[in-house]
Amino acid sequence: MRREAPQKLTDYGPLAFPAIMLIVFFVIPFGTMISVSFFQRLQGGFYTPAFVFSNYERFLSLFFANVLGFSLMLAVLVAICCVAVGVPFTYMLTKLSRRSQIVWMVALLSVLSLSEVIIGFSWSTLFSRTAGITNLLVALGLMDKAIALAPGFPAVLTAMVYQALPYTILVLYPALVRLDPTLTEAARTLGATPIRAFFSVVVPALRTTILATLIMVFIFALGSYLLPQILGRPQHWTLSVLITDQAIYQSNMPFAAAMAVFLVLVTLGLVALTLFAGRKREAVT
């Protein structure tokens, strides 16, 4: 089938629906958020339309810088863990028979049907002293007595990786399935071990996919606000948790909006930087 470039205005018709959806559900709400972030907060009331920078000024402090830094660090770590687990896993998955691939995919997709609340509460039970996995280790004689693994940073990280891993695999799967098997075969013929072939042939061939996956998981993890609350201590609360506090509990919409705008800007900046760095390296090689 040959595709022609759109000639008339009506040729753009099929674009209308997605465009309207994008405007109604993204552009307008985001625009509202930006404008609210400049509104004047009325303490003991709500807010009035204005154009002030006080909400951004309040955000520019060491305290919020630390929270923002932690949120970014957590999201980066989740992205790296997901890719580190997801790439080898998906690679091995593509080597399986069609039938077992389907079983694995269905199992992974079913994780996506779980809400963040269920994931959070399940992990908090698994990590608890009274009913958690350490009791199992005690029964096996590997530990002296059961301990609580949550709240804490490892608990938050584990649950967030668990939540993001199915997405990671879904994004990686198509690229890995299409990967030309003759590449690894050639490497093996030339004497590379399977592990060496994986790292020196498969991983470099997938560089763009891996970068895209990292960015996707990073952004996904940055929005998490429930898991850090359920499984972390206050120092593990992300900026999203504080945004929720301001918006829902303090009814300080202008400040919540300013924090959210800032978070989006920093995220976009980091993504742009990553893409830029990736392109530069590609140009060098």
Place this chain on the structure above:
Amino acid sequence: MPKFLNSAISRRAVLGGTAAAIGALSMPSILRAQDRSLKVGIYGGYFKDSFDKNIFPDFTAASGIAVESIAEPTGEAWLVQLEQAAKAGVAPADVSMMSQVAMLKGQSTDLWAPIDTSKIKNYDDLLERFVNKYPDGRVAGIGAVAWYITLVTNTDAYPEAPDSWAAFWDPANADKLGLLALVSNSFLLEVTAKTFMGGTNALDSEEGINKAFEKLAEVKPNVRLWYRDEAQFEQALKSGEIPMGQYYHDVTGLAAADGHPVRSTFPKEGGIQDSGCWALSRASDKIEEAHVFIDYMSQPEIQATLSRKVGTAPTLKRNLLDLTDDEFASVSSDIDPIIPRYDLYQTKSDWLNQKWTELIVG
């Protein structure tokens, strides 16, 4: 349970409440079509269901006034809706159940129509703290329901009940406490002031508040969980995972009655008492009916029914009520309660919130 009343509700509950309120606004549940009617705003969920079942039908039978109950979202969204509607001369509800902070915010714009106390037969029997007054003495609201937050413990972990809030500061309780995560719903500044600084008046000055924050910082190593979601703490308390903390007196009582190893104690400094008021929107033209309603709700028999059926603490003096000692103890206590300094959450809310967040996160 009164926990629905508190602002410490999950985001989902807020969204759900808002959705419920919108639904209710478009389809009011009219109990009986009659000439006289009154729209009553009440927290959606447990409260609305209980009132619809146990209170409103009897009120309609007694007064001939039909009640349209409207599920209102907790937090301040309802205040904003009432405020904006009143500017347009409309009242989405004539009488609403409002939190104390919302009452103060509404006062600042004269949103509440003054209540004629001569029409409330039991006005003089109300406990003073349940009458919400404008600075000039006009009555803005009358206590609707009240509930307690107390010191709760797991009975397996603590065979002896602690008798003071000071237990939170005991180094022996390291990493064992579950406390509410927000300054405006945990009321721990008030607890600190009452326990160590001679009373909540110590919070009058910024200096006093700073001192309370300093004292409160000593609790941090003992806290395992700062919770926003009640289910999270309740579960951990029952299992003994987090064996001590602050929680709702009535819910803890229900859990104990179900056989869970938990208990609620009124510390000698008093439990924290939070409450909601009935307030009348200035845009309402049902002033007569509203007074009949508030009068009805403030009767000893109705307050006793509320305690028995809904689990709220009575707003009237105890000697007027026919509650048995057990019934009274399940919802309240004679120990002088800690009354939150709601005024601070209106005038200093952002400063307090910032200090608090830095205290527990930092």
